[in-house]
Amino acid sequence: MKTLILVRHGKSSWEDNVSDKDRPLKERGVNDALLVSAKLRNKNLNIDAVFSSPANRALHTCMIFLRQLEFPFSGLEIVENLYDFSGESDLNFIKSLDDSLNVVMVFGHNHAFTQLANSLGNIYIENVPTSGVVHLKFDVDQWEAIEEGTTVATIFPKQLK
Numbered sequence: 001m002k003t004l005i006l007v008r009h010g011k012s013s014w015e016d017n018v019s020d021k022d023r024p025l026k027e028r029g030v031n032d033a034l035l036v037s038a039k040l041r042n043k044n045l046n047i048d049a050v051f052s053s054p055a056n057r058a059l060h061t062c063m064i065f066l067r068q069l070e071f072p073f074s075g076l077e078i079v080e081n082l083y084d085f086s087g088e089s090d091l092n093f094i095k096s097l098d099d100s101l102n103v104v105m106v107f108g109h110n111h112a113f114t115q116l117a118n119s120l121g122n123i124y125i126e127n128v129p130t131s132g133v134v135h136l137k138f139d140v141d142q143w144e145a146i147e148e149g150t151t152v153a154t155i156f157p158k159q160l161k
Contacts, residue, residue: 121151
């Protein structure tokens with residue numbers, strides 16, 4: 001059994017004149033990430049590894065979640081290919097994961113995560129919102145074999161306000 005937890009980065013700011021990769025979170029992005037990660041903490045998941053896009057907004061969201069989940073920062077790997085908006089690089093990365101990992105959390109971007117949630121899950125999601133979590137399970141032993149799995153849960157900020 002493989003478990004994939006997709007987390008879209010929090011709401012980012014467009015106020016600063018910086019590159020897309022360097023855009024920071026807005027205050028709402030920080031607050032929503034705190035809210036959603038607190039809810040996720042209650043699920044008592046035994047996460048094996050965490051991977052994040054190198055974009056500032058994704059990494060900042062990831063740091064908030066790791067603190068809330070009390071997950072060691074040493075279990076985080078920053079992956080350049082997760083700076084993806086189509087989902088193709090994300091899926092290739094996920095399918096190449098080490099099969100010793102059973103529960104994996106990935107921080108990244110839209111449209112990629114909505115595409116992945118819909119192509120890999122069994123529930124249609126119109127849009128994975130910022131700070132949104134999609135929890136998927138696959139009845140396989142190898143990451144390369146994941147196809148359509150089960151959408152176990154979604155946690156979106158609006159559900160918690």
